Amino acid sequence: MPSQPTTPPDDLLPTAVLFDMDGTLVDTEPYWVEAEIELVRSHGGTWSEADSLAMVGTGLEDAAAVFQRAGVDLGIREIVEHLLGRVVARTRERTVRRDGARELVAALRERGVPLALVTSSEAPLAEVVVEAFGGPGTFDVVVTGDLGHPAKPAPDPYLLGAARLAERTGRPLGTEGMVAVEDSRTGIASATAAGIFTVGVxxxxxxxxxxxDAVLPTLAGLGPEDLGRLVAGVRA
Incomplete structure (x- = not known):
């Protein structure tokens, strides 16, 4: 009797995986909430955790305009740099990876699946997180919110990630067969608008x-072939 293959065939793998960052790979959302509440209240405004949660996934400059309306008397970039600096410092101090995130990224990397990081946060925070996941090269492409494209929920961040993955790998990669992993409603809207199969966590x-397209309770125990099967099950 022929032996069974020890690894799943490549046709069960996604063609690429594009990860959101804040809240998806790392649990930085409490840091953002803390920094936002502190900022608005220090300017005499009112802000709550519920207000912050309503903006999860929003681009930083779009969020800064909201904080201005809430009473923050600073320019857009001043607000962004203030909040980003606080969150970068907290993340450097303690990076909390979401359950299963590091293992899934490592398994995808080992199987040769192209990877992108697609975040509304800016480069200084992305650099800290990339380091926590193995350093430069862990992700083939990093798309941050300071590259000048429209922010999520527009499809542009994910379309840019997909296009850069195709350039980086040197082979045609359409969005068919790709997977995006997101924790926010805004991010899901962005990825699905880009035509990418989207897993919400x-x-x-x-x-x-x-x-x-699918909602999973956690990344823990999830492997590359599991993502491939999800895409194949919906798009077959």
Whole structure:
């Protein structure tokens, strides 16, 4: 009797995986909430955790405009740099990876699946997180919110990630067969608008009605072939 293969065939793998960062790979959302509440209240405004949760996944400059309306008397870039600096410092001090995130990234890397990081956060925070996942080269492409493209929920961040993955790998990569992994409703809207199969993994915001192609409770125990099967099951 022929022996069974020890690894799944490559046709069960996604063609690429594009990860959101905050709340998806690392649990930085509490740091953002803390920094936002402190900022608005220090300027005499009112802000709560619920207000912050309503903006999870929003681009930093879009969020800064909201904080201005809440009473923060600073320019857009001053607000962004203040919040980003606080969150970068807290993340350097303690990076909390979401359950299963590091293992899944490592397994995908080992199987040769192209990887992108697609985040609304800016480069200084992405650099800290990339280091926590193995350093430069762990992700083939890093798309941050300071590259000048429209922010999530526009499809542009994920379209840019997909295009750069194709350039980096030197082979045609359409969005068919790709997987995006997101924890926010805004991010899910962005990825699905880009035509990418989207897996929602809730963190601080419920996603059951957010339009993801699949919603999973955790990344723990999830392997590359599991993502491939999800895509194949929907798109076969």
């Amino acid at each position: 809730p963190n601080m915001v419920p996603l059951h009605d957010a339009g993801a």
